[in-house]
Amino acid sequence: MSKKSRKKSSKTSSGSSTAKKKTAKTRAPTQAKSAKTQRTPAGKSTGTIAKAGSHKAASEQLNSSKTASPPAQAKSGPVEGQKAPAFRLPRDGGDVVTLADYAGRKLVLFFYPRADTPGCTREAIDFTRLAGAFTAAGTAVLGISADPLKAQEKFRDKHKLGVPLISDEKHEMLEAYGAWGQKSMYGKSFLGILRTTILIGPDGRVARIWRNVRVDGHADEVLEAARSL
Incomplete structure (x- = not known):
């Protein structure tokens, strides 16, 4: 192989390696962002369940107050x-x-x-x-x-x-x-x-x-x- 062919091949390998590194860097933030996005709905879902439980408790108290009406x-x-x-x-x-x-x-x-x-x-x-x-x-x-x-x-x-x-x-x-x-x-x-x-x-x-x-x-x-x- 000639010196020119070796230099060209070396540049091509170096370029390919750099491209892979850039691709890896690009994927990493995307995956992190995706992970954050997945955690956020989970947090919201937990809050919704808590509110639902609170609403149920309030409803039970309201029903209880309806049942035990004070005398006229x-x-x-x-x-x-x-x-x-x-x-x-x-x-x-x-x-x-x-x-x-x-x-x-x-x-x-x-x-x-x-x-x-x-x-x-x-x-x-x-x-x-x-x-x-x-x-x-x-x-x-x-x-x-x-x-x-x-x-x-x-x-x-x-x-x-x-x-x-x-x-x-x-x-x-x-x-x-x-x-x-x-x-x-x-x-x-x-x-x-x-x-x-x-x-x-x-x-x-x-x-x-x-x-x-x-x-x-x-x-x-x-x-x-x-x-x-």
Whole structure:
């Protein structure tokens, strides 16, 4: 081989070796960058799992708070032994009812949240079923809600109710008797009618108060209280 051929071959080998080194250097940063890119999503994924766990815990706490709702609280109202607050409101049929209409008689006022709902319907039917027994005990019975008269009359006709139904759309009587206050449902608080019953004696004073009423057996309990008064 001539000197020129050896020099040319040497240069070619040297150039090839330099090219390989450059290629290796180029690949190394790329692989490092790729490794960083792979680590970043992993980090993000870990953070996402932590957030998901935190969200689940918060949801469990929220569900727990929904389940354990605090009892409804009345804004104000009379206590046993006090004079019953006066009222004057329209009733089904178009007449007006006042407390003075029942002077010298025992009177039961049952406040219900809404006409023609399951609990309120059962309660009104129970008082209707015992209407004769209340009359025999010298006791009148009135049902009160914030429903308009048309809704009260529809409620009466649908279930053949035999007790007068009063409409208190402005909540005047409801507030005076402590049957309007803060309620809680599905984790939300709001103002509404609290299922309450008041027994007023012949002297016009509050003889007995039932708050946060449970419907089943309630009308019978009120009748016994009226009989013993």
